Amino acid sequence: MPEMSGRLPDAFIEELLSRTDIVDVIERRVSLKRAGNEWHALCPFHDEKSPSFTVSPTKQFYHCFGCGAHGSAIGFMMQFEGLEFRDAVEDLAKAAGMQVPQAEGAPRQRPRTGLFEMMERASDWFQSQLKAHPPAVEYLKQRGLNGEICAEYGIGYAPAGWDGLMKALGGDDTRDGLLRRAGLLSDGNKGSYDKFRDRVIFPIHDRRGRVIAFGGRAISDDGPKYLNSPETELFHKGRELYGLYLARKRGRLDSVLVVEGYMDVVALAQFGFGNAVATLGTATTPDQAGLLLRATDTVVYCFDGDEAGRKAAWKALRATLPRLSGGKQARFLFLPDGEDPDSMVRKLGQEKFEKLLGFAQPLSDFFFDHLTAEVDMESLDGRAKLVQLARPYLDTLPAGVFRDMMMERLESLARYHLRDSGAARKARPDAPKPRPVKEQARTPMRLALAHLVQNPALGQAAGDLADLLGSDMAGADLLLELVDICRERPNMTTAQMLESLRSHPSHDHLAKLAIWDLPGDGETSAREFLDAIDRLRLKRVEEALAALPRIIDQDDGQKADYMTLQRQAAALKDRLRGRGK
Numbered sequence: 337m338p339e340m341s342g343r344l345p346d347a348f349i350e351e352l353l354s355r356t357d358i359v360d361v362i363e364r365r366v367s368l369k370r371a372g373n374e375w376h377a378l379c380p381f382h383d384e385k386s387p388s389f390t391v392s393p394t395k396q397f398y399h400c401f402g403c404g405a406h407g408s409a410i411g412f413m414m415q416f417e418g419l420e421f422r423d424a425v426e427d428l429a430k431a432a433g434m435q436v437p438q439a440e441g442a443p444r445q446r447p448r449t450g451l452f453e454m455m456e457r458a459s460d461w462f463q464s465q466l467k468a469h470p471p472a473v474e475y476l477k478q479r480g481l482n483g484e485i486c487a488e489y490g491i492g493y494a495p496a497g498w499d500g501l502m503k504a505l506g507g508d509d510t511r512d513g514l515l516r517r518a519g520l521l522s523d524g525n526k527g528s529y530d531k532f533r534d535r536v537i538f539p540i541h542d543r544r545g546r547v548i549a550f551g552g553r554a555i556s557d558d559g560p561k562y563l564n565s566p567e568t569e570l571f572h573k574g575r576e577l578y579g580l581y582l583a584r585k586r587g588r589l590d591s592v593l594v595v596e597g598y599m600d601v602v603a604l605a606q607f608g609f610g611n612a613v614a615t616l617g618t619a620t621t622p623d624q625a626g627l628l629l630r631a632t633d634t635v636v637y638c639f640d641g642d643e644a645g646r647k648a649a650w651k652a653l654r655a656t657l658p659r660l661s662g663g664k665q666a667r668f669l670f671l672p673d674g675e676d677p678d679s680m681v682r683k684l685g686q687e688k689f690e691k692l693l694g695f696a697q698p699l700s701d702f703f704f705d706h707l708t709a710e711v712d713m714e715s716l717d718g719r720a721k722l723v724q725l726a727r728p729y730l731d732t733l734p735a736g737v738f739r740d741m742m743m744e745r746l747e748s749l750a751r752y753h754l755r756d757s758g759a760a761r762k763a764r765p766d767a768p769k770p771r772p773v774k775e776q777a778r779t780p781m782r783l784a785l786a787h788l789v790q791n792p793a794l795g796q797a798a799g800d801l802a803d804l805l806g807s808d809m810a811g812a813d814l815l816l817e818l819v820d821i822c823r824e825r826p827n828m829t830t831a832q833m834l835e836s837l838r839s840h841p842s843h844d845h846l847a848k849l850a851i852w853d854l855p856g857d858g859e860t861s862a863r864e865f866l867d868a869i870d871r872l873r874l875k876r877v878e879e880a881l882a883a884l885p886r887i888i889d890q891d892d893g894q895k896a897d898y899m900t901l902q903r904q905a906a907a908l909k910d911r912l913r914g915r916g917k
Contacts, residue, residue, distance in 0.1 A: 342426060346836045348437055349410075350825070352425065353832045355432040358396045358409040365416055372373035374656045380416060380588060381405045382633075382663070395790060395830035399851040404660070406847055408831035417584065418630040419543050427544060451570060453515040454505065455547040461504050462492025462537040462550070469493050472536060475555045479599060480682055485606040489582065490539045494532035494552060514905070519549065519565040535546035535563065538598040540571070540616070541581040543627075551598050551616070553580065562597070564617050574621040577628070579605075579613040584631060586610045591634040593677075593693070594620070594652070600638075607681045607689065622659075629659045636696050637678055641670035650706060653699060654729065660699070667696035687882040700742060703729070704749060721752045727754075776848070780871035781811040786849035787865035788818045788832055791858075794865045795822025801869075803876055814842050815872075863915050874908040877901050 359375055366373040368391060379389035379400040382494060388402035399406040405415060413424035429436045466472055468488070474491040476486060494501065501520060506512040512528070515521050535552030535585060542548045549565035557804045563569055568692075579601040583589060593612045595601060604612040611632075620637070628635045637652045639645035649668050656666045669692070671680055681689045697705075707725050712718030726746050733739040747754050776782060787794050798819050804812050820831065828836075830850050837843050854859045881901050884894055 338485070344422070345437060348434075349425070349835050350828060350832045352429055352432060352434060353396060353408060353410070353829065353835060355434065356396075356409045356428050357393070358412065358831065359391055359393050359400060359846065361409045361428070362391055362398060362412055377404065377514075379403060392418045392830075395850065396832070397830045397834070397850060398458060401851075406851060408835050410835060415630070417543065418580075418627055423544055425543075439687060450514055451517055452546050452548075453519055454902070455549075455570070456509070457505055458501060458515075458518070458520055458545045458550070459492065459537075459539045461501060462494060462532075462539075463490060465495055465500070466491065466493035466536075469495065472555060476536065479603075479678075481602060481606060485602055489579075489602050489605070489627075490547075491602070492536050492537040492539070494535045495529065495779065496534035498533065499531040501532070502528065517568060519568045531565075534558065538575060538578065538602075540565070540578050542570075542576065543581060544583075545581050545585075548576070549573075549616075552846065553598065562617065573618055575617040575623045575627075577613040577624055578616055580627065580631065582719065583611050583613055589632040591636055592628055592632045594628065594637045595677045595750055596639065596648070597676065597678070600856065603678040604681055607686045609686075611691070612677070619648055620655045622655045623658050625655040626653070629664045633663055634665050636667045636669060636693060638669045638696075640673070642673055645670060646706075650756065653703060653706075656699070657729055658732040658734070661736060665738075666699040668702045669693060700745065703742075704745060704846075708749065719752070722746070723750050723752065723754065747846045752916040770893055780868040780875070781809070781815065782795065782849060784815055784865060784868040784872065785818060785846065786854060787848050787861060787868070788815075788822055789833060789850045790852070790854055791861060792822040792828050792830075792833055794862060795819045796826055796868060797862060798822075798869055803873060807876055809872070809876065809879075812872075818846075827863070867912060867915055868911055870908050874905060874912075877905045877908065881905070 359368065362377075363375075363591050366377045366389070368377045369387075370376075372394075373394065375391040375393070376387040377389045377391070378384055378387050379402055381389075381400060382403040382405075386400050389398065389400045389405075391398045396408060397406065398412055409428060410421070410424050413419055413427060414421060417427075419427065426436050464466070466476075476491070481491075502512070502515065506515050512521070516528070520531055522531045523529075530554040532550060534556055535554050538551040538553070539547045540549040540551060549568070549571035551565070552563045554561055554563070564573065567573065577594075578598055580592075582605075583592065589611050591611060593604065595604070595608060595612055597612050597614055601612045601614045604610075613628075615621075625635075629739075635656065637649055639649045639652075647668070653666070653668075660666065671677070675683075680692070684692065704726075707722055710725065711721045713722070718848065723746065730739065730742050730746065730826070733742060743754060801816055801819060804816060821836070822828075825832075832848055834843065834850060837846060840846075855864055881898065884898055884901075
């Protein structure tokens with residue numbers, strides 16, 4: 337049994353899930369309706385008209401029969417909120433009044449609690465300074481921002497002096513040290529000074545809503561137009577998106593609009609587009625693309641139509657391609673020269689800007705338009721060059737319908753059947769082939785495993801399974817491992833068991849068995865489980881009988897073994913008949 341769940345001790349994860357009611361966690365985010373012993377809802381992870389999303393209080397487990405989403409309260413937080421494992425655990429632990437322990441085997445880190453508190457205090461101070469400096473307020477009014485939207489996004493102001501923040505929040509080695517760790521101080525020949533000066537300040541939040549960094553927009557001509565916090569132990573700009581936390585707070589995101597600047601995000605929100613986020617002065621990274629596609633099914637990248645904007649769009653496409661699975665899609669909107677989302681939404685208004693978004697180019701069109709512009713499509717050499725350019729990108733796409741259709745489009749443009757050629761097979765020898773989805777047969781082994789996952793207390797009734805040791809029967813080792821787990825902790829829920837096995841090679845298989853429809857009452861469930869176990873024992877005995885020589889060729893020892901096995905087989909068959917099978 338694994339010692340860890342996501343690098344945290346199993347005992348802690350089990351205790352956390354025992355204090356967490358998955359119904360409460362999901363009901364705060366999704367409208368649930370009781371249906372017998374379970375709760376049903378429209379799935380928050382895909383569009384549907386009839387509820388197929390089920391939450392089981394007994395198993396502490398959710399499952400969607402439409403899209404296959406499933407898991408514990410931790411898994412739901414990760415999927416719904418777009419959190420990493422530890423972040424999801426920390427959120428649930430906070431609600432349960434628990435302290436998350438240091439991860440086993442992880443290098444010990446300095447406590448970050450004081451650092452988050454300092455970031456919040458700095459954000460509050462910047463906001464207080466905005467109110468105290470009319471020129472900064474006037475600048476924001478000239479940019480068309482009202483007080484309500486500035487308050488919602490926590491916009492503040494860093495005064496022009498050298499050490500206003502340091503005087504307000506520093507003053508001793510501990511506080512100055514926190515300011516420095518937070519990236520709020522710079523060092524020069526004459527000592528430390530405020531990093532942000534005479535700038536409108538935009539706080540940057542992590543996925544849990546904590547302030548982790550700031551962006552500053554100059555309101556004078558001194559220094560760079562935009563200045564971001566440096567990389568710190570809290571902030572890694574390639575892993576965060578400005579505005580994502582606030583966008584997710586508004587509810588389910590049918591789409592996310594990705595822009596380049598803080599002001600674009602805030603202006604769009606003021607005009608009703610609360611789904612806008614911004615990269616943090618970098619090209620879209622793979623981590624950011626992953627965040628986006630965990631938060632929504634549709635990403636719309638909005639860039640300037642000039643050469644720099646199209647280069648940024650191409651980098652975003654490259655980061656996005658490997659993550660386009662399960663119906664995820666991306667589109668690209670290019671604005672006229674000299675325009676940005678801030679100026680366009682003010683010029684057009686909400687309704688016309690919404691229509692403009694409808695003209696966003698599908699990723700497939702942008703991809704092939706970009707590459708065909710680089711070659712001569714009228715020549716054989718040019719079409720061969722197109723294949724050479726496109727294949728490395730298409731090979732990063734997850735297997736599925738979209739990848740197949742992109743390959744067909746490339747074949748059509750190149751006038752060449754790639755997948756029928758030896759070259760294509762050689763280029764991607766490990767390409768997975770789609771297989772028809774078949775319902776798993778209810779074999780005795782799968783039934784035994786399914787009952788254990790759904791009702792760990794049954795492990796006590798399994799009896800002595802020593803006769804299965806050393807068996808080459810598929811699943812025997814997993815069954816023995818699961819029985820040991822269930823005997824150690826018979827009161828665990830399905831969710832607790834699966835979380836303890838999160839890194840186990842058979843985790844996904846067991847998760848599928850966790851949603852099998854099994855007999856509801858305890859007596860019938862126990863009988864079906866014991867029947868499955870006895871059928872496995874019988875199979876093992878019959879295999880041993882088949883391995884013996886013919887009776888006529890047996891020596892005395894083999895005859896004794898044969899008779900013993902025959903008696904065992906007869907006893908198992910009697911037991912099965914006695915249960916009504």
